[in-house]
Amino acid sequence: MIKVTGYAAKHSFSRLKPLEIERDEAGPQEVEIEVLFCGICHSDVHQVKNEWGNTVYPSMPGHEIVGRVTKAGSAVTRHLVGDLVGVGCMIDSCGTCGPCTNHEENYCEGPNSWLATYNGPMVPKAKAPDGTNIYGRDNTFGGYSNIVVVKEDFVLKIPPSLKPADAAPILCAGVTTYSPLKHFGVKAGDKVGVVGFGGLGDMAAKLAIGLGADVTIFTTTKEKIADAEHLGAKGIWEKDKEAFAALKASFDFILSTVPEKHDINPFIELLKRDSTIAVVGALEPMAPVNNMEVAFHRKSVAGSLIGSIAETQEVLDFCGANGIVPDIEIIPIQDVNHAYRKVEKGDVRFRYVIDMASLKAEIDDQQES
Amino acid sequence: MIKVTGYAAKHSFSRLKPLEIERDEAGPQEVEIEVLFCGICHSDVHQVKNEWGNTVYPSMPGHEIVGRVTKAGSAVTRHLVGDLVGVGCMIDSCGTCGPCTNHEENYCEGPNSWLATYNGPMVPKAKAPDGTNIYGRDNTFGGYSNIVVVKEDFVLKIPPSLKPADAAPILCAGVTTYSPLKHFGVKAGDKVGVVGFGGLGDMAAKLAIGLGADVTIFTTTKEKIADAEHLGAKGIWEKDKEAFAALKASFDFILSTVPEKHDINPFIELLKRDSTIAVVGALEPMAPVNNMEVAFHRKSVAGSLIGSIAETQEVLDFCGANGIVPDIEIIPIQDVNHAYRKVEKGDVRFRYVIDMASLKAEIDDQQES
Numbered sequence: 024m025i026k027v028t029g030y031a032a033k034h035s036f037s038r039l040k041p042l043e044i045e046r047d048e049a050g051p052q053e054v055e056i057e058v059l060f061c062g063i064c065h066s067d068v069h070q071v072k073n074e075w076g077n078t079v080y081p082s083m084p085g086h087e088i089v090g091r092v093t094k095a096g097s098a099v100t101r102h103l104v105g106d107l108v109g110v111g112c113m114i115d116s117c118g119t120c121g122p123c124t125n126h127e128e129n130y131c132e133g134p135n136s137w138l139a140t141y142n143g144p145m146v147p148k149a150k151a152p153d154g155t156n157i158y159g160r161d162n163t164f165g166g167y168s169n170i171v172v173v174k175e176d177f178v179l180k181i182p183p184s185l186k187p188a189d190a191a192p193i194l195c196a197g198v199t200t201y202s203p204l205k206h207f208g209v210k211a212g213d214k215v216g217v218v219g220f221g222g223l224g225d226m227a228a229k230l231a232i233g234l235g236a237d238v239t240i241f242t243t244t245k246e247k248i249a250d251a252e253h254l255g256a257k258g259i260w261e262k263d264k265e266a267f268a269a270l271k272a273s274f275d276f277i278l279s280t281v282p283e284k285h286d287i288n289p290f291i292e293l294l295k296r297d298s299t300i301a302v303v304g305a306l307e308p309m310a311p312v313n314n315m316e317v318a319f320h321r322k323s324v325a326g327s328l329i330g331s332i333a334e335t336q337e338v339l340d341f342c343g344a345n346g347i348v349p350d351i352e353i354i355p356i357q358d359v360n361h362a363y364r365k366v367e368k369g370d371v372r373f374r375y376v377i378d379m380a381s382l383k384a385e386i387d388d389q390q391e392s
Numbered sequence: 393m394i395k396v397t398g399y400a401a402k403h404s405f406s407r408l409k410p411l412e413i414e415r416d417e418a419g420p421q422e423v424e425i426e427v428l429f430c431g432i433c434h435s436d437v438h439q440v441k442n443e444w445g446n447t448v449y450p451s452m453p454g455h456e457i458v459g460r461v462t463k464a465g466s467a468v469t470r471h472l473v474g475d476l477v478g479v480g481c482m483i484d485s486c487g488t489c490g491p492c493t494n495h496e497e498n499y500c501e502g503p504n505s506w507l508a509t510y511n512g513p514m515v516p517k518a519k520a521p522d523g524t525n526i527y528g529r530d531n532t533f534g535g536y537s538n539i540v541v542v543k544e545d546f547v548l549k550i551p552p553s554l555k556p557a558d559a560a561p562i563l564c565a566g567v568t569t570y571s572p573l574k575h576f577g578v579k580a581g582d583k584v585g586v587v588g589f590g591g592l593g594d595m596a597a598k599l600a601i602g603l604g605a606d607v608t609i610f611t612t613t614k615e616k617i618a619d620a621e622h623l624g625a626k627g628i629w630e631k632d633k634e635a636f637a638a639l640k641a642s643f644d645f646i647l648s649t650v651p652e653k654h655d656i657n658p659f660i661e662l663l664k665r666d667s668t669i670a671v672v673g674a675l676e677p678m679a680p681v682n683n684m685e686v687a688f689h690r691k692s693v694a695g696s697l698i699g700s701i702a703e704t705q706e707v708l709d710f711c712g713a714n715g716i717v718p719d720i721e722i723i724p725i726q727d728v729n730h731a732y733r734k735v736e737k738g739d740v741r742f743r744y745v746i747d748m749a750s751l752k753a754e755i756d757d758q759q760e761s
Contacts, residue, residue, distance in 0.1 A: 121665075122665060130665050130688075130689060130690065132641070132665070206690070272501070288677075296490075296491060296499050296501070299692070302683050302686070302687065303687060305683050306683055306684040306687060307682070307683060307684065308657075308680040308681065308682045308683070309680055309681055309682075309683050310680060311677040311678055311679060311680050312677065312678055312681065312693070313676070313677045313678075314671050314674050314675055314676065314677070314678050314695055315675040315676065317671070317693075317694065317695035318671065318672060318675060318695030318696060318697045319499070319695070319697050320499060320695075320697075321499065321575070321694065321695060321696050321697065322694065322695060323668070323692045323693065323694040323695075324681070324686075324692065324693045324694075325686065325690065325691065325692040325693075326683055326686035326687030326688070326689075326690060326691060326692075327687060327690050328687045328688050328689075328690065
């Protein structure tokens with residue numbers, strides 16, 4: 024076993040505090056990774072506070088992990104010790120269902136669906152057919168820690184043109200927005216709307232611009248309009264009714280990145296006939312959709328969940344090749360609880376990334392004292 | 393002008409009563425049609441009672457019209473006097489917008505959208521840009537009348553293998569369900585669900601079976617399960633939770649024909665990954681959709697509105713070639729108010745069709761007395 028230190032919450036009402044855990048040594052097909060940077064995703068906050076009702080405690084979040092390979096199992100062929108690598112939302116899947124054999128592990132239909140980087144199987148034992156758990160683990164511990172051990176097939180290569188800290192948010196915010204942009208066929212010249220301008224919205228806009236789209240960002244924070252323009256998009260304040268009226272029926276695709284229940288009806292009106300709005304941020308019941316607008320122009324409301332391992336590598340390479348990087352603010356891990364409060368308020372531009380050197384320093388301090 | 397007699401409502405709270413109106417004589421590109429049969433659509437009831445808040449009075453419904461051509465304008469090339477023809481939901485469209493030039497008049501994006509067979513332009517003058525009305529008519533009068541006059545391009549040919557009364561419901565219920573089945577790619581071997589087993593559900597199931605699909609009908613009326621089996625589909629009672637659990641993630645496409653607000657979440661769970669439920673019956677805000685189920689399997693909720701003129705001819709021909717006919721109950725027009733109450737209660741199997749000989753007899757009686 025390896026002794027690992029990370030930050031975790033013991034209950035839904037507790038703050039994140041240092042916690043020692045043990046991980047299995049890397050098996051033949053696994054690599055051990057020293058974590059260098061880990062992004063803070065809005066879903067980390069939901070999960071730690073048990074807002075989806077499925078949190079397994081202790082909860083040690085982190086699924087935007089960039090680090091360096093420190094050990095490679097005997098059968099590992101894809102990564103070498105010293106490689107700069109990434110780990111996103113998944114660390115395993117059943118490998119045999121339709122989606123898995125089609126390289127869409129993020130839609131794994133195995134009895135426990137995919138194994139999340141933290142919080143365990145997406146379908147826990149208690150909800151699985153016959154109470155099975157193919158992964159043998161009820162909880163998993165994420166990247167708010169100094170070391171992770173991951174199956175090599177779920178480990179991504181970080182292109183050398185990306186700085187390690189910049190690469191972190193691409194592993195979740197990046198692929199979560201890239202996957203639907205590609206799946207729903209966004210192409211050069213398309214008019215694309217991005218609803219919500221946080222960590223996902225920032226990446227969605229940059230990726231859509233990278234794909235050649237004409238991008239408009241909708242935000243409830245009037246002050247962010249300048250940020251939208253700065254990255255080459257139009258910015259629309261969500262309370263500006265005149266702007267909405269002028270944009271009616273003009274968008275080829277809209278991606279909603281808002282991480283909570285919201286009303287998508289005003290955005291459905293902005294879609295062209297036969298077009299789709301995909302909701303990737305919210306995982307709860309949405310406000311009622313007016314089917315008259317949907318039916319009269321044969322529109323669709325769709326969802327999308329993160330992206331596959333292949334798409335994650337694709338978006339990392341796409342960002343590396345096109346100089347696309349998230350706007351990040353690097354913080355020490357000791358500030359994580361303060362950062363959570365800012366994420367909840369929407370008061371971050373646009374992604375916090377934890378520098379794990381701060382955790383190493385804390386561990387070293389403790390060992391010395 | 394032609395003197396025409398029909399049944400109409402003068403207010404949202406009044407019953408349908410005989411009313412004399414005038415129609416323009418057929419112009420060069422129009423045909424005059426003696427109405428033989430006219431179906432009663434659930435939307436007729438909504439419209440007469442102003443349940444969508446847009447009814448123009450007097451309201452003379454009827455958009456499932458089958459009749460015989462009695463006069464043809466000088467420039468008419470597609471229909472001859474004596475031809476058996478049909479008229480569906482539309483009698484004109486702008487002809488120049490994207491959808492119209494693409495033969496999808498049902499999605500006309502002209503200033504007034506398409507001209508409905510009754511109730512006038514879909515976008516009335518008051519809601520059109522610059523208060524325009526390209527059709528010059530604020531109200532139109534439908535097929536609950538002895539004579540209609542329609543532009544030849546919006547007149548369908550009834551295949552000789554279809555009985556006139558049977559053809560009537562195909563003009564709305566038929567094309568409204570056929571269009572999404574085709575658009576969303578239903579093909580032989582697909583597992584298709586039909587939600588709601590009224591006039592639309594009956595046609596949806598028969599058409600999907602005609603396309604080679606394995607069809608399951610969901611109904612709130614337990615007694616209709618036998619009807620479902622009679623037409624070669626499976627029947628599931630909507631309160632049978634065990635049956636729902638067994639069907640999870642098994643459908644390629646689901647069509648909801650329920651003509652009012654309803655909860656589609658239980659049906660979304662029955663869809664396979666990457667599949668669509670299209671809602672064609674309800675035109676109001678739907679019950680909130682749980683986006684977790686939608687996102688986790690990249691599902692879509694879509695709408696669809698009737699069908700194009702080309703699709704209407706296609707479904708008539710498809711029904712004629714494959715012996716597909718709606719289940720109808722023929723009534724005299726004098727029973728229309730009674731029939732409306734039964735439609736509202738869902739107490740009809742499955743479509744009332746008015747025999748217009750009853751109107752002719754009433755007119756003859758009055759002229760004699």
